[in-house]
Every structure is written in C-alpha cells, then in structure tokens.
Amino acid sequence: MCVGLGAARQVIGVSQERLQFRHDFHAHALFFTMETERERARREIRRRSWLGHLWHEWIVESRRPIAPAFAHPTPESWSNDDLTAAWIGHSTVLINFFGIKILTDPVLFPRIGIRLPFLTVGPKRLTQPALTFAELPPIDLVLLSHAHFDHIDRRTLKLFSDATRVITAKRTGDLLRETKFSEVIELGWTESVNLTPRGLEIEVRAFRPKHWGARMQYDIHRGYNSYVISRNNRRIIYGSDTAMTDAFAKLNDGAPYDLAIMCIGAYDPWIWAHCTPEQAVAMANAAGARFIMPVHHQTFRLSIEPFREPIERFTCALVKTPERIALREIGETFVLRA
Template sequence: MNENGANPRARLDMPANDPPPRSRAADFLRRTVSGARSASRRYPRELWRSLREAPAWGCADEGTRAALDRLGRARFGAAWLGHATVLMRLGDDLVLTDPVLSDRIGPRIGGRSIGLGRLAPAPVGPADLEPPTIILLSHAHFDHLDRPTLQALASPTVRVVTAPGTRGLIPRGFGQVDELPAGDSLTIGALRFTAIRPNHWGARTALDTDRGYNSYLIESLSGRPRRVLFGGDTAMTNAFDGLKADLAILGIGGYQPWVHAHATPEQVWQMVQRAAAQRLLPIHHSTFPLSSEPITEPLERLSDAAGASCDRVAALRPGEALID
C-alpha cells in the first residue's frame, strides 16, 4: 500500500485502454478490412514458399559468438536475437524471452511450419546458446511461442514461466512450467517475475479464446538491484507507468494496420517515459513480414520520437548485445 492506501501493483492486471464503446464497431470493421488487405499481399506467397523450402536453423557468425561470450561474462546485459527473442544476463542467471529461432512461423504440417518466413536468417541456432536458467513466454501467438524452438531448447535444467492457458502448448522435457496470472509474482532463485496485463490478446488460433497474455517486470534480488520490463506484445497502455525499469524491452513494429495490438514507435517512446525507464531495447521489427510498414520505418520513427534522448535507445542488430 502507498501513503494514500492504494496498492501500487493493483494496476498490473487492469484492463488496458479499450476504445470508447461508440467506436468499437467502426474500428473493428476498419481493422478487419485493413488486415485482410495487408495479409493478402503477403500470405499466399509465403505459404507457397513454406511448402517448397526445407526448414533450417540459423548459425552464429564470429561477431555474434563474441557478443554472446561477452554477455556470458557480464553481470547485466541483453542480446537481441531477432523479433521478441532476447537473451538476458541478470547476475548468475540467463533469461530467454519468447524464443523463436525457426526460419518460419505458423502451424506445423508434415514436419514443417507453414507461414511467414524470416526476412534474414536467425543470428543463432539453438545449439549456439548456453542453456538459459529460465524461458519467459509472453503469449501463444506463433511469432512468440514457437514449438520447434522450444523443443530444441528443452532440458530438465530449464524452467519455463508463461501466461495462463498456455502450458499445454509447451513441449515436454523442461524441468518445470509455471503459468503466472497478471498481477501475480513468482520468485525463482535470485529473480522475481511479476506478470503485467498488456494491451493485446492471447489466442493461438481464430477459435481459441481462453489463453492469457503477459508482459513482465523482472527484478534481481541479489547483488546490484536491476529491473527489466519485457513487454512481449502490446498496444498503447498505461500498465507500465512508474515501473522505473533499468531497461525496457518493447516492440516497435507491426503497427500498420495493427495499431490496436502493436504500439507505434511514438507510443512506445511515451510508454518508456511514463515507465521512467532508463534505456529502451526496441524489438519486434525487421524480422518477419507481419505488417505493412516499410522495414526501416519503425527505427526511423523511434529515433525521431526520442530526439535528443536517442542515446537512451539501444538499437541493436540481431546478434548484438548491450552490456552494462
């Protein structure tokens, strides 16, 4: 409780920024039409390629191996591995978020994923990574929960923290799988994870409506205190206000025409400021052709929005690391 008798964590599971009721029908119709047009330009070609091209893992080059080695020797840092996949070092622990290292995302048919392909090969394959302590999953969308990648990373020494209603999607072989509802916290060793309700949704398929979706505040409890906000996917929301994170990891792409589900770069910068985050690691861009904005636009707009504070933005290339 704060001095006014309010619980500062109560907002973590608040519903996020719904549009005014009078606009919902019109907004839904507009989004449906825009989304259908956007998808029709990409999916037929990608589905055909899914059937023709054999799946393959990426492979770390010398620069990426050097970055991962530096991260392994650090006490605090993060390597961006494309899309929403980030390998974080927090003290003695490695946390891997939304691991998607496959060359395609989508449902599995005949031993291969049928769907969108990467714009460039993944900077690493599962074999290039030191086993993480914890895998952190935000929600069940195919570009965030990739079963082939998880299967390749499965180990009795690895623990998974995920959103409610997603346990059944996790391949066997992990030491433990914990579903964490929004507003709840879970302490694992020297780390505390608090689930936050973002402005998004969590369905795996069009008929699947019962799965949760999380952002997370990660806090180190030993050594130098650190706080990391991992957003997963979110549209504009006030759920992160005042969290005072050392590092915010937020998606900046996928907003055209999906602004109801993915924040624009300008909105992301507003959320960073309102969260009082010291630095931003932008993710969810330049990896999969999920939306209609030009590939370079999200980072360009983010740079313009940050202005004189652009030194607070760690605009990494896939395979690069931010070390503190």
C-alpha cells in the same frame, strides 16, 4: 528526417562508421520508399486470395534467401557481474541478468505458423537469428508472453532440456506438454514468482498489456503477459506485444527500471494490438526506464509498414536522448555495468 548515433556507445561489435553509414543510407532510402512500399502492401492484401497467398508463400517466398543478422553476439565472453542483453531476432532476447541466463519468446526456425508433417505453414523469416540454438549458453529461464505463433514456437521450445524452467501466461501451459522443461509456471496478471536457479535469486512479476492471447481463432481464453524481472535491486521490463496502455505508467514507483524491452513493429494495420515506435518510447518513459531496447521488427513480415520504418521512427522519437537506445540491429549487444 532524423538520424541518431548515440546508441553506438551502448553496443558491442559494431563500429561508429558502420552505424553512421547504415543509418544515413536507410534514412534517405526510407524517405523515398516508405509510402510506396506501404501502398504496394495494401494492394497486395486487397487483391490476393487465399490460394494466391499460399502460392506466394510456397513458390515465391521459398526461393527467397534469408538475410544474415547484422552482428553475432558472443555470450561466452559476457561477465556475470553485468546486465547484458543481445537481440537474437523478433521478440527473442538473450539476457545475462547478473549470472542468470534468460531467453524471451524464443523463435529460431526459418518459419513460424502451423506445423504440418515436414513443413510449417506461415511467414518466413526476413533475417536469420543472430544465434542458433547450439550457440546459446545454458538457459536458466525461458519467458513466454503469449500464445501467438511468433512468440510460442513449439519447435524451438522442444529443443530445451530439463535444466531450464519456463514462465508463461495463464492457460497456455498445455502448449508445452511435449517439451522437457523442468518446471512450467503459469502467471496471471499481478502474480509473481521467486526462483533460485543455481542458487541465484530472481523475481518475475506479470502485468497486463493491451493485447490478446488466442493462438487459433476461438481459444480466446488464453492469457497474455508483460513482465517485470528483478534481481540484485535492478529491474528489466519485458513489454512484449502491446498497444498503447497506462499499464506501464502504473509500474512507476519512483525507482528506475534499468532496461525496457519494447515491441515497436506490426502497428499498421494492427494498431489496436501493437503500439507505434513513438508510443513504445512514451510507455517506457512513463514507467521510468533508463534504456530502451526495440524489438519485434525486421524479422517477419506481419504487417504492412516498410522494413526500416519502425527503427527509423524509434530513433527519431529519441533524437534528443539517443544514448538511451540500447541497440538498433539484430545481433547487437547491450551492456550495463554493475
């Protein structure tokens, strides 16, 4: 059992005592419940029919309250002279990259999935987003990785005004036809674009993760991306969904990446498309990342690993260098001074 506290120096709005209690409690609880929860989930998957699944989602899950986020970011107080990033939930990260406001894979509604009149058929959130759409600052750039429902949420995307650009993967722009974005830019692997929102320069380059892009069963033509974001000689990796791959090692050019945002959940049983927490750390290390932000966990039940397992395993993987953990909980904020 390993519990680290090094990230307390990197986050805002959370006391060391609160972090220590939370991690001690969950680490001990994890030891006793991890396999029990996993085996219970496996049994449910094996025995539940489609009708049973619908019953569970619309009768049982509809009554379940959504837990509040652990912390509440205050982007209005962030300095444009710093690199600041807050985990809003799942793969949604709000970034102030030296004055440019970026939002990755925005998903802010209670459910994801197929939208029907008056309802959405799909998983319900476990944890509320740390910010509502109304609480977000004006966004310069939305970054979309691929077309899966937990990454391209059309209800959320329709809320943005024409003051915002969007970068998305190849052959996914058709999903954005009913949005108001001022510009929709599709990038393929190795392609890059230079933008100047409000006169501020930024470069975004796409690279290939080990994943897949189909939104429905048969649209396998859709692209899927990870990204490198560069500004003021500083760099961020947005890894998005990926299994273990050498693509991150190929990014290593001898210069460090300031932050790697890495997905660490949904690996059981989807290990062919989603990395384990240990693999996420290994890929960020291979790229040369200074700090690592773990995302894609604690928000939706998309797999069978227990709720706290990904973050506990991630913490253990960095037990010797806990100061590299950018944050651990939904709503926490990471700041890297210029």
